[in-house]
Amino acid sequence: MEKKISEEKNERSLNFLEEIIEKDLRNNINEGRVHTRFPPEPNGYLHIGHAKSICLNFGLGKKYNGKTNLRFDDTNPVKEDVEYVDSIMEDVRWLGFDWEDRLFYASDYFEQLYKYAVILIQKGKAYVCDMSAEEISETRGTPSRPGKESPYRTRSVEENLDLFTRMRAGEFPDGSKVLRAKINMASPNMHMRDPVLYRILHATHHRTGDKWCIYPMYDFAHGQSDSIERITHSICTLEFEVHRTLYDWLIREIGIYAPRQIEFARLNLSYTVMSKRKLLELVQQKKVNGWDDPRMPTICGLRRRGYTPESIRTFADIIGVAKRDNVIDMSLLEFCIREDLNKRSNRIMAILNPVKVIIDNFPEGRVEEMEAVNNPEDETKGKRHVPFSRELFIEREDFMEEPPKKFFRLFPGGEVRLRSAYILKCESVIKDLQKGEISEIHCTYDPETRSGMPQSNRKVKGTLHWVSVNHAVEAEVRLYDRLFSKENPDDAEEGKDFKDYLNPDSLKVCKGYLEPSVKNALPGEKFQFERLGYFIVDKDSTNDHLVFNRTVTLKDSWTRLEKNQ
RNA sequence: UGUCCGAUGGUGUAACUGGCAACACGACUGACUCUGGAUCAGUAGAGUCCAGGUUCGAACCCUGGUCGGACAACCA
Numbered sequence: 001m002e003k004k005i006s007e008e009k010n011e012r013s014l015n016f017l018e019e020i021i022e023k024d025l026r027n028n029i030n031e032g033r034v035h036t037r038f039p040p041e042p043n044g045y046l047h048i049g050h051a052k053s054i055c056l057n058f059g060l061g062k063k064y065n066g067k068t069n070l071r072f073d074d075t076n077p078v079k080e081d082v083e084y085v086d087s088i089m090e091d092v093r094w095l096g097f098d099w100e101d102r103l104f105y106a107s108d109y110f111e112q113l114y115k116y117a118v119i120l121i122q123k124g125k126a127y128v129c130d131m132s133a134e135e136i137s138e139t140r141g142t143p144s145r146p147g148k149e150s151p152y153r154t155r156s157v158e159e160n161l162d163l164f165t166r167m168r169a170g171e172f173p174d175g176s177k178v179l180r181a182k183i184n185m186a187s188p189n190m191h192m193r194d195p196v197l198y199r200i201l202h203a204t205h206h207r208t209g210d211k212w213c214i215y216p217m218y219d220f221a222h223g224q225s226d227s228i229e230r231i232t233h234s235i236c237t238l239e240f241e242v243h244r245t246l247y248d249w250l251i252r253e254i255g256i257y258a259p260r261q262i263e264f265a266r267l268n269l270s271y272t273v274m275s276k277r278k279l280l281e282l283v284q285q286k287k288v289n290g291w292d293d294p295r296m297p298t299i300c301g302l303r304r305r306g307y308t309p310e311s312i313r314t315f316a317d318i319i320g321v322a323k324r325d326n327v328i329d330m331s332l333l334e335f336c337i338r339e340d341l342n343k344r345s346n347r348i349m350a351i352l353n354p355v356k357v358i359i360d361n362f363p364e365g366r367v368e369e370m371e372a373v374n375n376p377e378d379e380t381k382g383k384r385h386v387p388f389s390r391e392l393f394i395e396r397e398d399f400m401e402e403p404p405k406k407f408f409r410l411f412p413g414g415e416v417r418l419r420s421a422y423i424l425k426c427e428s429v430i431k432d433l434q435k436g437e438i439s440e441i442h443c444t445y446d447p448e449t450r451s452g453m454p455q456s457n458r459k460v461k462g463t464l465h466w467v468s469v470n471h472a473v474e475a476e477v478r479l480y481d482r483l484f485s486k487e488n489p490d491d492a493e494e495g496k497d498f499k500d501y502l503n504p505d506s507l508k509v510c511k512g513y514l515e516p517s518v519k520n521a522l523p524g525e526k527f528q529f530e531r532l533g534y535f536i537v538d539k540d541s542t543n544d545h546l547v548f549n550r551t552v553t554l555k556d557s558w559t560r561l562e563k564n565q
Numbered sequence: 566u567g568u569c570c571g572a573u574g575g576u577g578u579a580a581c582u583g584g585c586a587a588c589a590c591g592a593c594u595g596a597c598u599c600u601g602g603a604u605c606a607g608u609a610g611a612g613u614c615c616a617g618g619u620u621c622g623a624a625c626c627c628u629g630g631u632c633g634g635a636c637a638a639c640c641a
Contacts, residue, residue: 012588013579041641076640133639142637144567178639188568190637199639218641242569242636263570265634270576276641318589320578322571325634329576332590342603349600377603408601417599451599463599531600558601560592 015321017056020262021064021233029260030232034066037231038092038099039222041073042084042206044276045291046091046299048312048333049267055316056264057235058097069229070099073106075221077205085206087291091299096309102229106221107207109228113216114168116224116254117179117197121160125253126197127153128163129180136178139185140193146186147193153182167200170213174200179214183249191246195219223247226259234261238323267319268327271482272297273489273498287502288483294538294549295483295506305480306526306536306551311340330482334552341526341534341551346374346381349419349465350514350529352477354393356469360427361444362390367468370451372420386515388421391469393513398464399441401429406561408462410441417463419530423449423456424464465530472513475546478538479508512548521546528554 014022021034036057040050061068070092074080092099106113120126129136129152141147155163167177179198187193197220202213223246226234241263251258268274273282274297282288282296291298294305302312315336319328349372368388374381394410403411410416415425422445430440448455486501518527525537533553541547 013581015578039641043641073641079640136639137637140637142567145637146567147637175639190568193637196639201639215639217639222641238570239635240641245569265571318577320589322578324571326577329590332577335590338602347600373599376600406601419599421599423599456599460599462601465600528600528602531602533602554600554602556601561601 016323017060017233017235017262017264017321018063020260021060024232024260025064033230033232034061034064035068035230035232036061036066036235037069037071037226037229039071039073039225039236040088041076041079041218042081042088043076043079044084044280045087047274047276047279048269048297048299048302048315049274050091051095051299051312052267052316052319052321053235053237054092054095054097055313056321059316060233060235066232067102068097068099069102069104069231071104071106071225071229073218073222073225074205074207075106075216075218077201077203077215080206082206087300091303094303094309095299095312104225104229105207106216106225107205109221109225110208110212110216112228113221113224116250116256117164117216117220118161119254120181120197120250121164121179122157123253124157124182126179126181127155127160128167129153129178129194130176133175136196140190141185143188143190149185150180150194153194164198167198167214168212170202172200174202176200181246181250183246189242189245191219191243192249195246219243219246220250223250223259223261224254224256226261227251227257230257231259234259236261236263237266238263263323264321265323265325268325268488269297269333270327270330270487271484271489271503272330273484278498281499285499287499294478294480297483304536304539304549306341306534306549307337308340308344308526311337314340327488337552338534338555341528343377344375345526345528345534347372347376347528347530348515348518349386349467350475350477350512350532350535351393351395351465351467351472352479352510352512352529352532353396354467354513355396355399355438355441357392357394357424357441357443357466359390359392359424359443359445364390366390367471368450370420384517386420386517387468387471388418389468389470392418392466393469393472394441394464394466396438398462399426399438401438404562409464410443410462415460417449417460418445419463419465420451421466422446422451423458423460465532467513467515469513471516473516473519473546475512475514475518475548477510477512477535477548477550479510479550481506481508514546518546526551 038054038057058068129150139148178196180194183192185193198214201215244261292300292304315333369385370388371383372386398409400411410426412426418424424443424445426443428442432439483506484501485503489498489501521537523537523539523541528534534551535548538547538549
């Protein structure tokens with residue numbers, strides 16, 4: 001009994017969407033049905049903000065034993081493309097969600113939508129307007145000043161019907177006429193000031209081809225599409241809150257099923273931008289290398305960066321949902337991927353900034369195979385062999401001639417553990433006077449301290465990773481960091497814009513020396529480079545030119561300590 | 566000088582719907598460690614935008630402010 005109580009306490013409390021849904025369920029609003037949808041426009045790539053929405057919609061569907069549709073809101077042929085349709089489906093699937101046989105397109109409903117428009121005209125609730133876009137805009141008024149009624153507002157039902165039919169038939173050029181709802185030009189809600197319902201667009205649609213030359217506006221398609229699909233809960237972002245009045249009006253006037261729209265605050269992430277327009281700008285101006293550049297917050301970018309679907313789902317779960325504006329710390333996303341990869345990725349050793357160590361008392365030409373644990377978090381991942389020889393690379397940062405306090409790494413006279421190998425002592429240093437840097441570190445090793453041997457338990461402060469010089473596999477390593485150096489790049493100073501805050505160090509390419517076990521690693525494979533971070537084999541990688549992307553560094557309490565000193 | 570929405574540690578989300586503010590990330594200690602990782606233990610940090618009111622009792626309810634956001638595309 002006590003246990004049950006504590007279990008109940010541990011249960012996560014409901015978010016406001018779940019609360020609304022459960023209330024509707026209790027009141028038997030939709031005969032117990034829960035049906036959601038994810039409705040992207042195929043005009044760009046999905047990003048982490050969409051991932052939040054996808055997880056929300058599909059998650060809710062699953063939680064309440066309901067269904068979730070994938071519907072493309074493809075009402076604007078000039079901006080949309082099958083390229084985006086394909087990438088969106090790939091991304092949703094990759095995230096781990098399944099719309100089963102419920103793949104829909106707003107364009108599937110064009111005929112039905114047209115009939116709805118005719119109903120409105122017949123009821124005297126819509127009219128054909130001949131004003132230009134500029135005139136319509138000028139007469140709309142401002143949020144605090146009412147608009148002016150269109151001179152075409154009083155056309156007869158017959159004339160409107162005739163004109164609308166001819167619009168569809170292609171008798172009029174683009175922009176010459178629109179169909180407008182007849183609501184209220186003085187409404188305090190701008191969206192109720194006779195909004196445009198249909199426009200003439202002689203454009204080829206990616207699905208309907210040239211069948212139509214009039215296309216419904218989003219506002220005339222979205223709500224009705226939800227209605228047609230009998231969506232119970234239309235979950236969308238905050239900016240559509242003001243549109244809800246219009247959707248409700250349309251649905252009431254047409255006389256069809258009314259879904260319930262609920263708005264939530266979109267995701268914002270620190271050190272990046274999330275608007276499609278801005279992401280497109282980065283791509284077009286080649287500030288990044290395409291939509292799937294690993295620095296992009298796009299799903300395909302994150303995938304290429306090495307993020308897992310699980311980590312993104314965890315992230316979506318952990319950030320919660322509410323209606324207030326929010327900026328999530330990038331460090332939370334990083335936490336999610338570290339947590340996931342720590343448990344699942346195998347470890348290897350790689351040196352990214354090498355300095356040579358020569359072990360003077362290790363026989364020349366001798367090679368020992370060291371046994372290394374693949375993943376200390378998961379014994380089932382087994383072990384591998386790593387060749388050890390007289391000449392090794394270690395990281396240049398792991399050696400200091402004059403070490404500060406608490407420096408646990410190598411320094412003259414000091415000892416360190418070489419991971420999965422021997423204890424090493426630094427005897428002397430050879431410097432390249434021209435370059436002013438160390439060229440060789442001469443050491444001795446203690447043969448009794450090989451990992452696993454009785455003497456190997458000797459306490460040494462630090463452990464270094466290493467790679468045998470003669471066995472090292474070279475690779476291109478792309479070190480990624482946050483795309484922007486400003487926490488909120490959108491918040492630009494006078495005369496600047498978000499691009500002025502791009503982090504110049506967001507990508508550094510270096511040559512890495514890796515242990516030979518990764519020689520045949522395939523694109524998509526993930527590893528932890530011990531003490532450095534998590535890395536994924538990039539799609540650019542080939543057999544004779546390995547390429548790795550750094551997903552995220554390991555948590556590093558040393559550089560933090562160093563900074564604070 | 567419009568309409569709508571929102572306001573809880575640095576960040577995000579909770580608070581069993583009115584019962585002395587919790588969880589996660591982050592930060593900081595320390596233990597442990599053949600990854601300065603992981604793990605474990607712990608600390609600091611908000612008195613809930615402000616002012617009134619209702620109530621035995623308010624983060625939750627009411628009133629009035631303040632601040633922030635959204636809305637004026639033949640975009641979605």
